[in-house]
Amino acid sequence: MSIQEVQNSHLLGTYLNSQSSLLVFLCVTDVQIEDVEQLAQSIYKISFKNTNKKIVLYTKSNQNNATAHQLEKDYVIVQKLSAVNYPVFRTLFYCADQSIIGVPFYATQYMEGRLFSDQKFIGMPLKEKIIIYQEVATALAHLHSISLTYLGLEQLDQRTCNYQVVNKKFHNIYKLNETKISKNIEDLLYWLPLNQPENSELDTLCLIHGDFSLSKVLFHPTEPRILAILDWQEAQLGNAFIDLANLISPYYIPYSNGIHQIDGWQGVEMLVDVPNLQDIIKSYFAARSTKTIPDIRYQIIQAILKKSIDQQILFKQTKNTQYLANSEFLSEAGYQIILELTEGDPFGIKFRAEKDCALWSNWPVTDRCKSYYYRIKDFLKEEVFPIEKEILDKSRAMPTTTLNKGIPEIEILQRKAKSLGLWNLFISDPIYGKGLTNLEYVFLSELMGLSYLAHEIFNCFAPETGNMKLLIGYGTPYQKEKYLKPLLEGECKSFFAMTEKNVSSSDPNNFQFTITPTNGGYIINGGKWFVSSAPDERSKFGIVMGKSSQDMSNPMESQSMIIVDMPNPKIQIIRQLGLFSFYDLPHSYAEVNFDNVFVPKENLLGQLGGAFKMAQGRLLGGRLHHCVKQIGLTRRCLDLMISRASQRVMFNQKLKENDAFQEKLGLTEIAIENCRLLSRNAGLLLDSAGSRHLSTFMAVSQCKAHIPKACQKMIDQCIQAFGAEGVTDDQPLAVSFRFARAIRFMDGPCEVHLRQIARFAFGNHLFNDLNNAQGYGLAKL
Numbered sequence: 001m002s003i004q005e006v007q008n009s010h011l012l013g014t015y016l017n018s019q020s021s022l023l024v025f026l027c028v029t030d031v032q033i034e035d036v037e038q039l040a041q042s043i044y045k046i047s048f049k050n051t052n053k054k055i056v057l058y059t060k061s062n063q064n065n066a067t068a069h070q071l072e073k074d075y076v077i078v079q080k081l082s083a084v085n086y087p088v089f090r091t092l093f094y095c096a097d098q099s100i101i102g103v104p105f106y107a108t109q110y111m112e113g114r115l116f117s118d119q120k121f122i123g124m125p126l127k128e129k130i131i132i133y134q135e136v137a138t139a140l141a142h143l144h145s146i147s148l149t150y151l152g153l154e155q156l157d158q159r160t161c162n163y164q165v166v167n168k169k170f171h172n173i174y175k176l177n178e179t180k181i182s183k184n185i186e187d188l189l190y191w192l193p194l195n196q197p198e199n200s201e202l203d204t205l206c207l208i209h210g211d212f213s214l215s216k217v218l219f220h221p222t223e224p225r226i227l228a229i230l231d232w233q234e235a236q237l238g239n240a241f242i243d244l245a246n247l248i249s250p251y252y253i254p255y256s257n258g259i260h261q262i263d264g265w266q267g268v269e270m271l272v273d274v275p276n277l278q279d280i281i282k283s284y285f286a287a288r289s290t291k292t293i294p295d296i297r298y299q300i301i302q303a304i305l306k307k308s309i310d311q312q313i314l315f316k317q318t319k320n321t322q323y324l325a326n327s328e329f330l331s332e333a334g335y336q337i338i339l340e341l342t343e344g345d346p347f348g349i350k351f352r353a354e355k356d357c358a359l360w361s362n363w364p365v366t367d368r369c370k371s372y373y374y375r376i377k378d379f380l381k382e383e384v385f386p387i388e389k390e391i392l393d394k395s396r397a398m399p400t401t402t403l404n405k406g407i408p409e410i411e412i413l414q415r416k417a418k419s420l421g422l423w424n425l426f427i428s429d430p431i432y433g434k435g436l437t438n439l440e441y442v443f444l445s446e447l448m449g450l451s452y453l454a455h456e457i458f459n460c461f462a463p464e465t466g467n468m469k470l471l472i473g474y475g476t477p478y479q480k481e482k483y484l485k486p487l488l489e490g491e492c493k494s495f496f497a498m499t500e501k502n503v504s505s506s507d508p509n510n511f512q513f514t515i516t517p518t519n520g521g522y523i524i525n526g527g528k529w530f531v532s533s534a535p536d537e538r539s540k541f542g543i544v545m546g547k548s549s550q551d552m553s554n555p556m557e558s559q560s561m562i563i564v565d566m567p568n569p570k571i572q573i574i575r576q577l578g579l580f581s582f583y584d585l586p587h588s589y590a591e592v593n594f595d596n597v598f599v600p601k602e603n604l605l606g607q608l609g610g611a612f613k614m615a616q617g618r619l620l621g622g623r624l625h626h627c628v629k630q631i632g633l634t635r636r637c638l639d640l641m642i643s644r645a646s647q648r649v650m651f652n653q654k655l656k657e658n659d660a661f662q663e664k665l666g667l668t669e670i671a672i673e674n675c676r677l678l679s680r681n682a683g684l685l686l687d688s689a690g691s692r693h694l695s696t697f698m699a700v701s702q703c704k705a706h707i708p709k710a711c712q713k714m715i716d717q718c719i720q721a722f723g724a725e726g727v728t729d730d731q732p733l734a735v736s737f738r739f740a741r742a743i744r745f746m747d748g749p750c751e752v753h754l755r756q757i758a759r760f761a762f763g764n765h766l767f768n769d770l771n772n773a774q775g776y777g778l779a780k781l
Contacts, residue, residue, distance in 0.1 A: 011100045019093045025109065026051045040231075045110055054110035055092060058233075060103040070233075072096070075106040077207065077235045080151045087139060087226045113218040113227045121214065122272045130275045131224040134283045136217055139226050140247065141287030144206045144240040151207065162205075163239065163302075167192045170305060171419070177313045180324065180431045183368065184331035185312075186421050188305050190375075191338055191346050197298050202290060203241045210234030212243040244284055245299035249307070251277045252300050253333045260329045261322060262307060297337050304334040347371040359443075363680065369440035376422055376447055376458070383413055384451050388732075391453060395585045396729065400576045403537035404586035413457045414490055424468075424488060426460045426625065432472055432488060438621070439683035442628050446676070449632015452735055459488075463496040463532050465625065466618040467543055470561070474606035474614055483541055483563060495542035497528035497592060498615070506752050509555050513546035513594070515562055517608075521600040522548075522562060527574075529591040535576050536586050541565050544594070545611050559611035563603040570597045579738045620691055623747045624700050627707040628679045630743060633736040634672060634711040640731060641665075641718040648721075655721065668714050675707045698760040705753040712740035 016022055016031045023029060032049040039045050042061040047054045060071045072094060079091040089108035096104050121129065171189050197203070209216070211234040218228045251274075253264025265274050278293075285293050308330035315323035338346045349370050353360060360370065391409050398404060417423060426441050427433020436444070448454035455461045464487050471484040486492045503510035513526030524546060533539050541563055548560035564571065577589040606614050642665070645656040655661050682699035689696050715737045719726030726733045744750050770776045 015095065015097075015100050022055070022092050022107065025055075025090075025092055026053050055107045056089060056110045057105050057107055059101065059105040071104050071106065074232050074235065078108065078232050081143075081146075081207075084146065084151065086143065086146070087228050088232070089228050089230075111218065111227050113221055115218060116214055122274075126273045126275070128224055129273070130279070132219065133214075133275045133280045135224060135226055136214060136247065137244075137280050137283040138287040139217075139229065140209075140212065140243055141284045143209070143229075144204070144243070145288060146207065148205075148207060148237070163196045163298075164193065166238070166242075166302065167196075170302070170309060174309050174312070177309070177316045179312065179316050181434055182308075182312070182328060182331055183430070183435060184328070184335040185305065185308060186434070187346065187368070187371075188301065188331060188334050188338070190421050192298075192302065192305070195298065200241075200294055202285070202288060202292070202294065203239050205237055206240050208236060208238040208240065208243045209246075210236050210238065210243075212246040213249075214247065239299070241294075241296045241299040242302065244281070245296055245303040248277060248280060249300055249303045252297075252337055253304065253330065256329065260326050262311070262326050262330060264333070266333075297341055301334045301337050304330050304337075308334065347374070349374050363439065363443075364437075364684075365440055365443060369436055369443065372422065372425060372434070372436070372444055373447060375420065376444060376454075379417060379420065379422060380447075380451055380454060383416060384454060384457065388451055388453060392729070392732075392735070396582075398583075398585040400535075400578075400583050400585065400588065403573075404535050404588060406536070406538055406586055410453060410457060413453075414459065417458050418490065423459050423490070425458060426465050426621075427468065427472070429472060432468070432484075437683070438624075438686040439680060442624070442679050442683035445625055445628040446632045446635070446679070449629040450636045452633065452732060452739075455629060459490050460625075462622060462625065464494055466622045467494045467496055469621065470543060470605060470614055470618050473617065474610075476602070478602055479563065479605065486540065492540040493533050493536045493538040493587070495531050495534040495536075495539050496618075497531045497534070497542055497544040499528060499530045501527060501529045501591065506748055511545075511547045511559060513544070515544075515546040515548040515560050517548075518598070521598055522604065524562060524564070524594050524597045524599055527591065527593045530577060530589045531592050532589050533587045534590040534592050535573055535588045538586075539566050543605060545615065548608055548611075556612045557609040559615075560608050561605040561611045561614060562599050563605055564594075564597060564599055565603075568597060570595045579742045582735060582738050617691060619747045620697070620700055621686075623704045624679065624682050624686070626743045626746060627675070627703045630708055630711045630736075630740055631672065631675050631679060633732070633739060634675075634714050637715045637718040637733050637736050638668060638672065640733065641721045644721055661721070664717055668717060671710050671714055675703075675710055678703050678706060694760065694763070698757060701753040701756045701760075704748065705750045705757060708740050708744045709750060712737065712744070715740055 013031065013033050016033070023031065026048065028048075028051050030050070033046060034049040035047045037045045037047075039056070042059045044057040044059070045054055046057060058071070058074070075091060075094045078088050081088045082090050089111065092107040092109065094104075094106040098104060116124075116132070121132075124132075167189070170192075174185060174189065209229065209232065211231065212229075216230045217226055218230055219225065220227055250264040250266075251269070252266055253262070254266045255268040255272075256263050265272060269277075281293055281296075285291070308327045311323045311327035311330065315321070315327065335346075342348075344350075349367065352374055353367075353370050387409060391407055394407060394409075421434075424433045425436060425444055428436060428438060428441070445455070445460065448458060448460065451457075468484060468487050471480055471487070475484055483494070487494060499505045500510070500512060503512060505511070513528065514524065516523045516525070524544060526546060528544070531542070534542065543561055544564055545559055545561050547558055549558045551558065572593045572595065574591040574593055576583055577591060578584075579589070583589075642656070645661060645665075646654065648655040650658075678699070682696070682703050685693070685696040685699045715733060719733050719737065722731060722733060725731060728734065765771065
């Protein structure tokens with residue numbers, strides 16, 4: 001509430017006069033309000049005409065999630081501490097009646113004193129600084145030594161008492177207020193739960209302040225003596241070291257010379273003459289009667305992370321980019337502590353990466369990408385592979401006559417993956433994704449491809465991947481809020497409708513589906529087929545491509561994309577389609593009819609006539625992703641074949657010892673490595689040359705023309721090695737073969753890409769200056 005609302009409340013004076021405890025404190029029989037001054041958000045100082053004493057009003061904030069119950073809890077905590085002579089303001093009364101000033105509130109005494117900002121503190125003599133910090137550390141130790149039973153606070157919420165809960169709370173608050181993916185915050189949120197400290201006798205559950213710092217301590221106007229600890233709004237049952245970590249966190253935050261609004265002292269301790277850090281820590285533990293001084297850098301990381309997230313919340317509320325810069329600055333400081341604790345290897349990947357040196361070679365891949373790689377690998381091993389066949393069997397048993405329901409086991413795995421930060425890894429834009437490069441995602445996608453289910457589990461599954469990229473690149477703010485946001489969160493599915501049944505859809509002249517402008521929007525008509533995810537009941541919308549102009553003088557500008565909401569009575573799913581009788585439920589493929597469907601104008605995606613430009617950007621990454629996923633599936637098949645060959649005996653000889661088999665295996669290993677190199681080269685060119693460069697188009701076309709066919713051939717050999725079992729669903733060979741055969745025409749048939757490669761080859765030949773060199777070209781007869 002505002003200061004005007006407090007000042008204008010005529011009921012406040014009447015209510016204050018009814019509080020006998022207040023009248024006794026003020027030593028008056030009648031109160032007359034003279035002035036109301038706002039000290040901070042929801043905190044007001046009230047002075048009176050007939051006494052020099054003042055009071056402080058703490059009100060429930062309308063701008064946060066505080067409840068009246070929480071405000072009452074704060075009042076009770078301060079009241080209990082005051083009763084045991086702990087330095088806090090004396091409580092006077094609590095008012096739950098919202099009719100007085102519009103919200104619940106409570107009052108305490110007001111005392112004049114000194115509050116130390118960083119600048120004011122730095123300007124003080126060192127001797128006085130040391131005394132002040134010793135006093136603060138001692139007062140904090142006394143707080144943590146007070147028995148909850150003695151305070152009468154045994155009923156405090158036990159759910160806030162351990163590091164696991166605190167870390168989960170940080171994660172939830174960060175995700176709730178996330179406006180841009182912060183690499184450091186993501187890594188901090190992943191590292192903290194994996195490295196929770198062991199229980200310590202000193203790190204007991206006790207009453208903690210929750211947001212402790214030097215600025216929350218009121219000192220005597222002239223003496224280095226504490227009058228009161230302020231701001232108990234975040235007080236709770238918690239681990240004692242959290243408060244101490246908050247107090248000394250400035251020693252771990254670099255000094256930025258005012259560039260950031262939250263500055264620390266790291267690097268300038270001698271220059272600004274701050275007390276020795278170890279002396280402060282010793283003062284705290286001496287007051288707790290122990291000489292044991294544990295390492296509390298874990299708690300310091302938590303304290304800095306909280307400050308970083310708080311700055312991100314302020315950025316979301318104000319859109320002031322300074323807060324975002326502050327958040328990045330603080331999260332970097334926290335991550336540096338982790339690097340110091342772990343000798344530069346926070347996720348234990350150095351040994352694994354060195355062991356896999358042939359995998360990483362000298363590709364420009366960051367340690368962060370390698371961390372994701374091994375986290376995904378562990379997740380697949382522990383969570384996915386053990387239940388993969390059960391899920392696929394359940395998928396095959398689902399009926400295809402109705403809209404398909406999601407598989408609960410996959411949804412559980414999705415929630416686990418999301419909580420670990422293994423989510424939306426394909427998005428290179430750091431506002432929406434992890435900020436990984438295309439090359440880095442090639443490595444991750446190939447690993448995910450080891451399981452047919454993994455891309456969906458990590459929310460990297462088509463058609464959502466392409467639709468998200470379209471909405472990120474061309475969506476309006478309205479479209480991003482309504483359609484992109486739920487896709488990013490995995491709250492719904494979507495479809496992409498481009499292919500038509502009776503025409504060659506790779507030729508834009510052939511499209512028959514129409515998008516016709518009308519009053520307030522568009523009417524769409526026609527049929528589409530092989531529309532993936534359309535039969536999934538979780539699909540809440542689809543992106544449809546169709547002809548918006550009959551002028552075919554420039555066919556590349558005759559098509560548009562539009563977003564349609566589902567379900568719609570005029571959109572009919574005629575039938576579901578299987579790939580060699582495999583329906584890939586619950587997503588499946590469908591033939592869909594659109595019968596005079598009205599779509600509002602705000603659902604037009606991009607510009608009218610701009611569909612082919614958008615589609616090429618969507619399909620370029622999609623083609624590469626399909627190929628890389630197929631490489632992973634093929635690698636899995638080869639591993640199964642090698643295991644099979646090590647066990648299978650025929651004519652008194654193990655299959656792995658057969659010369660013909662060894663030759664085939666050798667050629668197959670070379671073939672899959674060729675596929676890998678093609679895909680990594682394409683990813684590298686996407687990063688270095690960009691998606692519009694001809695070399696990038698050629699590299700992706702090479703992948704699309706070669707990899708599916710090569711993988712199909714390799715999987716065929718694996719099936720042959722398995723014999724009859726290879727064509728059953730007992731092994732993942734059959735589903736991998738179906739996918740390899742299908743993607744030879746998905747996103748453009750291989751023949752179209754081979755034609756493109758030939759054209760590129762002739763184009764490159766024209767610019768090869770060696771063609772004119774004597775002796776290089778054709779011999780002159």
